[in-house]
Amino acid sequence: MSDASSPPSGGQDILSADHRSAHLLAENLHCVLGDREVLRDVSLTVSRGERVGLIGENGRGKSTLLRALAGALTPQRGQVVRAVTGQVGFLPQQPEFPADSTIEDVLAQATAEIGELSARMRAAEERMSCDEGDLDAVLEEYGRLQEEFARRGGWELGARIGEVLDVFGLAGLDRARRIRTLSGGERTRLALASLVLTEPAGLLLDEPTNHLDDRAVDWLVQWLASYQGPCLIASHDRALLDTAVTAIVDLDGPKGSTVRYGGGYRDYLDERAAARERWWQRYREWSRDLAEARRRLHRARAGSRVFAGRGDNDKLSYNAMGSAAEAAVARRTRAAQQHLRELLQEAVPPPPEPLDFASPQATDPADEVQEPTDGVLLRATGLKVGEVLRGADLALAAGSRHVISAPNGAGKSTLLSVLAGERAPDAGVVECAPGLRIGYLPQDSDFGAERRGLLEAFAARRAAHVEDAAAELTRFGLFGPEDFGTPANRLSVGQWRRLELALLFARRPHLLLLDEPTNHLSLVLVEQLLEAVERFTGPVVMVTHDRALRERHRDRLLELSDGRLLGPAGPAPRA
Template sequence: MSEAKAGHPGTQDVVSGDHRSAHLLAENVHCALGDRLVLRDVSLKVSRGERVGLIGENGRGKSTLLRAIAGELPLQRGQVLRAVAGQVGFLPQQPGFPAGATIETVLARATAEFGDMAERMRAAEELMSSGMDDSGMDDSGKGESDKADLSEVLSEYGRLQDEFARRGGWELDARVGEVLDVFGLGSLDRLRPTETLSGGERSRLALAELVLAEPAGLLLDEPTNHLDDRAVDWLVQWLAQYQGPCLIASHDRLLLDTAVTAIVDLDGSRGSTVRYGGGYRDYLDERAAAQARWWQEYRDWRQALAETRRRLDKAGRSGRTFSGMRDGDKLSYNLAGGGAQAAAARATRAARQQLGLLLDEEVRRPPEPLAFRAPESESAQLPDGVLLRAEGLVVGDVVCGVDLELAPGALHVVTGANGAGKSTLLSVLAGLRTPDAGVVVREPGLRIGYLPQESHFTRERRGVLDTFAAHRAAYVEDAARELTRFGLFGTADFDVPVNRLSVGQLRRLELALLFSRRPHLLLLDEPGNHLSLALVEQLQEAVEQFTGPVLMVTHDRALRERHRDSLLELAGGRLVRRRA
């Protein structure tokens, strides 16, 4: 854990006199990293008792905003205000500790306030004891001033006792042990230097320090990274009891659904923060309603446009034709003709004006939801039986005798520890790596949709559209339609060199290629990585509607919970059915 720092221009700490008004505030914050603008006039407020979930694609400014509020980044413009009675605790994704720190010194720093409270209680006890005379009589003989002073001491002593008890001060040793155990640190030597810990262990230790210190405000950046399910459940319960303002940047859908009171969707470079009340399910419901309204507005606009064009065409035709001359009445004929021409002109002007207004107020077509299309022709269809069979696969010492059959309708979710060989297994099944032993049998003509965990395009210098068209072997016009169909890219992105895309945009490019291939079988490696949660939800629905076999590697707890009857675990080099 690190504490929020003051000192950068525009960053200010204010001691909140009334705990009910405590809050964290970012107002018109403008922040750049090097020459890249990350936050443009972003505003956000988190009040006492609120736990706000901060979401958005990677690279859109979530971590930058947390660092700015914590005082770790200078502001080009705007203001940050931390109005709390105490320190604001900040958990970055890659926490650091002072040079020479050990687990024990980190714990001592976290619990230092308990020692301070205990010392103040002892001092209060001594003052109260001095208020009694030697004979043991009370202070009835004291003056009014003395009585008032003693009353203040009693009040302060009571407040300290309540706070000490509420935060577990009487059971501090047991609480330290519980926190270390739940975060998987209980077996470590407390004299061990923090610099010898793994990245995951350092993150869990920083979180344990923060929980034990219980600061007046919280800034958490992906707090469930490196936590197992038991630790996440414990953290959710702890957060539910936390009373200070709390801002949590996270992609963990279960955490957002169970621990937060509001959601803020951030697109920092565009200065966009959209707040949704309630938890993650409420956010999804509000987004779905907004999407439905967008489609209705688009249909209404298209209908009005078509109707106005019909009026314009009708007015033009009516000005050219009117009834013929009767009984040689040339004067009446000329008057009628002139009136018809004038009426047509008026109608034409009105229709053109209306058409201009509609075109000026164009409603863009909403992107289609992600969906896999069927293969282009009947000849591309495959039999209903097993499409891919793996027998006795061996790769190094991570995959040792894996057998697997994938048939239409099957969906398997593969879990396992980091380094267990999950990504290796998928690359072998996709045909990108040759196993040391065993075989992979694929149906002739099988088209595999493989989504790797890491992008293949980090060194690609061509623009987005040219790169996509080249890998699709498609005409640029056709590629442009495919690339924009799901809203993954806009036309303004077409000429951006791929090697300058953010990690989230690279993931979108991989996703666009996956859907454009019209696969028969899906191999997905951490499919939700680096995507906005709205896209993760769309991708999940598209995968569940896909009729071919699916093998998906994921650490996403929401996905694992959703497909708990389809879990496979890669452990000891073998795939085993995992109990829900």
């Protein structure tokens, strides 16, 4: 039995009085893992018929919240309630199965309730054939069993199992095969297939589209659209979030906040944009108030200097009226000081700058690339590497955009590493325009061997002064000063990706080579990065499995097939 069908062990299970009141509830959950506070007083309710997309920065507790709701983890404090009639299905990112279980065992467990109905129907048929007991009562029971069996799809069960296994790429596997011999992707797809066949009363899904191809994702989205129980889905799949969910919840677990947005992913983006504009408006108003408060204080102090500069003759003529005026000036000075102090205590910081490849030193002649007469900044000819590249050609001119698609293992990452100069080809040549700076984002970011603090490590890689490095790190809001001292090897995978991005932007590249650029980034950061890429005027080559990104650039797709790059109608374009 997998995690996907294990009974919950934590929280409270109650039968909802009415199926319409079914819900999943987390109230003031506080979870600490090791020495790290992951969730602090987080509350969330998912009602029947809701499909809530759970998003947030890496390490903010999405998986922890799902595990707590599923009963797989007991929080230090807070309450979990599963108010459903039946079982809550849970799909973790790494499902576990009992030792020595087979695919057939998992399928039998998933369809156990239908199997039990079938056994009870056979028993009733035997009683009828043997004329045992009250025949009318047996017939009535048999009718009820048949009705429930049909409602649960029992007559089509075999075909249903075959369809689900086929769509998740498992149809070709021997059902007697041991689960331990399956790959990680196959185990995840089997756990998801088990959930679909079980049709539990509630669903908790952690990155369900991992390891799914486009066909399986489309099928899953359709199935979720008809699902009626409460459903919470942690996902970075923008296509899934835009088509399958009814609301978005943005989680910031350590800060104890869950912000709910109505509608799908596009609605969420619109609301985020509106919230950012409101932030800018608050900042502008605060800045105006601050400037006015400083002017008031300056005027008040100027007035006080008039009295402070009285000569002896003025002092002799000083009377009660003058004393009152001086007191009024002093009060205005104190009021202006107090107002200024309050504004500074409630400072509104400006929103981070949007990610942008535009260089603040774009007018520096040293930043200019010497563009050849044919406009080609990088030309690759006849690239060969082992068995994956067998004569790949590509020419990149200013403004060109290409998205490379191919199955895993086809050589996409190898190609980008060769174009970036990180790896030498076995044959072929890569020619670059003089002065060309290439911005290369590898598929995986690994700073596990870097023991220096974040700021020091960044400054060393940039060969920059610490002050300049700090400005570059904070410019786009990728990191704050509170992160600077954290050893780089203790950052999360998502933070490693942010550090890689900071290095990429700081390089001020003329050409971009991006390998799975949406991996390990929050959805907000993904959108900002892709908008920056759209504004970038140099050539761009991206390798991605992101369906939304491929759809956006469907007219610029190149396929890496049999070691060569092919466009929509043949070899890749050559300038």
